Amino acid sequence: MKKPLIVLTGPTAVGKTKLSIALAKAVNGEIISADSMQVYRYMDVGSAKITPDEMDGVPHHLVDVLDPTEDFNIVLFQQLAKKSMEEIYSKGKIPILVGGTGFYIQAITRDIDFTQSEQDDSYRQELEALAAEKGSSFLHDMLASVDPKSAEDIHENNVKRVIRALEFYKQNGTRISEHNEEQKEHVSPYNLAYFVLNAPRPLLYERIDARVDEMLKNGLVEEVKTLQRMGCHRGMVSMQGLGYKEILAWLEGEYPYDEAVRILKRDTRHFAKRQLTWFRREGEVTWVDKDKFDYNDSQILTYMLSVCREKGILLSE
DSSP: OOEEEEEEEOSTTSSHHHHHHHHHHHHTEEEEEOOTTTTBTTOOTTTTOOOHHHHTTOOEESSSOBOTTSOOOHHHHHHHHHHHHHHHHHTTOEEEEESSOHHHHHHHHTTOOOGGGOOOHHHHHHHHHHHHHHOHHHHHHHHHHHOHHHHHHSOTTOHHHHHHHHHHHHHHSSOHHHHHHHHHTSOOSEEEEEEEEEOOHHHHHHHHHHHHHHHHHTTHHHHHHHHHHTTOOTTSSGGGSTTHHHHHHHHTTSSOHHHHHHHHHHHHHHHHHHHHHHHHHOSSEEEEEGGGGTTOHHHHHHHHHHHHHHTTSSOOO
């Protein structure tokens, strides 16, 4: 018998948080955050982190577990999430993965094997030195020559992922893009209900702009200044998150405040678009278009519970 697992995802600002609490209460579940920023302490405003009041008594895992100076990556996420899932199962409850980081969700739903990705440090250091000396585009060209598909998928500014792909190729003699495709074909080891919450794009973009304004009103700039005083800088994984890198760039004089806000809104809209592209490539997902339910959360919840029952995740009432 496969263990039950529910996923609630969707683009940023679509309204996952409130619905996730209602869902967790309805299925006797606990929530695991599939978010690359909410894992960090002191990063509340910019990550739109759920507050204790919003949790409404529902236990949350992988929120506030690392300091901003620590690296967080897909392998660590998978380890921590699986540990949390075992704890939840041991209580006779259902884990619910909630968040918008598609690759993190896939690492669990497909049980992707990352053991081959552990690389030799010396080659990584050599690549880091090359990037520092010749620039990120030089490294990206190296990747394009051995793994064109990965070069197409990974932006040249994402030096860490470019390096990881090059390391993988050197160690295994095979392309990481092919490895990832093979892993995606894995049948999920879970009895899975995978929901993608969506809204019409103009509304989504409007919500994103409003959310950025709200974050600024709620003290995003002060939060970033505090992190800066703690020694955080743009080279850290935590500071590469949307909202943090743009405000840091403004504080460091790279561009004016209004430009930082414009870039943040634009890049968040682009991020939402990429998220939707990712989820469309995933199999076994149930799309939940909010406009088809008149934006009524209780109607959406009823529909999601009916899907869970059909899949045998919940017993019929």
